[in-house]
Amino acid sequence: MKYKFSLSAFLLVVSFAAIASQPRKVLVIGIDGTRSDALQQANTPNLDGLLANGLHTFDAWHCGITVSGPSWSDIMCGVWENKHGVTSNSYTGSNYAQYPYFVTRAKELKPSLYAVQVTEWAPMSDLVSNDGWDQKIKVPDGAGTPTAAAAVTALANENLDALFVYFDAVDLAGHASGFNPSNPSYMAAIEGVDGHLGTVLNALYARPNYANEDWIILITTDHGGIGTGHGGGTDIERNIWWIGSGNAIQQQTITGTDPGSYQYTGFPYFVEAVDTAILRQTPVQTDIAVTALHHLIYDTGTNPEDVTAWDLDGKSWLKTITSVAEKPAELSVSVYPNPASDLVSLWFENKKNSRVNYAVYTNEGKLVNVPSVITSQNKLTLNFEGNADGIYFIKLNIGGNEVTKRVLINQTAPKGVATPDHDHSNCNGKH
Numbered sequence: 001m002k003y004k005f006s007l008s009a010f011l012l013v014v015s016f017a018a019i020a021s022q023p024r025k026v027l028v029i030g031i032d033g034t035r036s037d038a039l040q041q042a043n044t045p046n047l048d049g050l051l052a053n054g055l056h057t058f059d060a061w062h063c064g065i066t067v068s069g070p071s072w073s074d075i076m077c078g079v080w081e082n083k084h085g086v087t088s089n090s091y092t093g094s095n096y097a098q099y100p101y102f103v104t105r106a107k108e109l110k111p112s113l114y115a116v117q118v119t120e121w122a123p124m125s126d127l128v129s130n131d132g133w134d135q136k137i138k139v140p141d142g143a144g145t146p147t148a149a150a151a152v153t154a155l156a157n158e159n160l161d162a163l164f165v166y167f168d169a170v171d172l173a174g175h176a177s178g179f180n181p182s183n184p185s186y187m188a189a190i191e192g193v194d195g196h197l198g199t200v201l202n203a204l205y206a207r208p209n210y211a212n213e214d215w216i217i218l219i220t221t222d223h224g225g226i227g228t229g230h231g232g233g234t235d236i237e238r239n240i241w242w243i244g245s246g247n248a249i250q251q252q253t254i255t256g257t258d259p260g261s262y263q264y265t266g267f268p269y270f271v272e273a274v275d276t277a278i279l280r281q282t283p284v285q286t287d288i289a290v291t292a293l294h295h296l297i298y299d300t301g302t303n304p305e306d307v308t309a310w311d312l313d314g315k316s317w318l319k320t321i322t323s324v325a326e327k328p329a330e331l332s333v334s335v336y337p338n339p340a341s342d343l344v345s346l347w348f349e350n351k352k353n354s355r356v357n358y359a360v361y362t363n364e365g366k367l368v369n370v371p372s373v374i375t376s377q378n379k380l381t382l383n384f385e386g387n388a389d390g391i392y393f394i395k396l397n398i399g400g401n402e403v404t405k406r407v408l409i410n411q412t413a414p415k416g417v418a419t420p421d422h423d424h425s426n427c428n429g430k431h
């Protein structure tokens, strides 16, 4: 097997105990080129109906290249452009062999899963390899009605486990007459796609066994737009939205969290540009694949974030998260920088000035000796110098309150600083 488990035996027992008996299934809807502000102003009863149960944000931010090829690869592979290699709509340079679609990953553990893609955009159908679909259906670009009809047919198959449906009409309207909420044809396109979404959802809810199935619905766009185009780094191109709906998804409404300054300045730009501490709390595009994958393989007890060989950038928004790193914590701790090459600082709230203890483990669970440079009431700085590149878990104990944080050590990452400074517990470690 290509993957490696990093969970301890104890956690595996816990996670298996939490498994629900209903088969877990995934519907991913892609609506190309839909500005967040326009979506909020449009009349979209079907999207609105999904907001209440799960996660939603109108303040998600595109951390990569605001072009469809790279963006949909972020969304479907769960990694950014520096890994999947797609930087344009020509799809040249793609590395789907090493970083495939989430469906391919799910089938590594569950080969019998059945997955269908319905897409209006030909490059997504013709230029992507190793995507794992059992059936790839190409429908006329921007038409909507045949797209919904193909999705309805796919949903009639009782054995269906994963369905991706992609609509292009909004992006086409933006290119034709402007990505702008004051453009009536742009708004009409959004409302038209919402109508088609209604058709798809009705077919989902009409599945004979729907009551005994555990579906999550993940919906997002790939980018916004400015004028009649996109591909740059302005906020209205980068500001996107994200809906994760279903009983298995965390109940959360997230507003205002921008992972930081990450305008596209050349490849590879991502690792150094993004504040990873804020990224952890913000829905971004790579989270779609990881959440979908986690749901599909949930009964195997594996959290995709823990599979080292998969090297995913996204995170799972499922309610029950089994990894060491994501155990629900009472303490709020920020880690910076992450990835790091040597010094890593952790900021936390410690009003009672409790004693701060820590331990560091490798991804395999082995205790390693990492000395502290600073230990203060609100800050701990560790020196990872001399440790091999890889994922480490820092277990903090502050006055009996425990939390575990994950950090990636990489010799090419920025160097940290060892200055005892002001209280960073409210600034997420952002400088």
Ligand SMILES: [Zn+2]
Pocket (backbone or CB within 6 Å): 033, 068, 171, 172, 175, 230
């Ligand atoms: Zn476009």
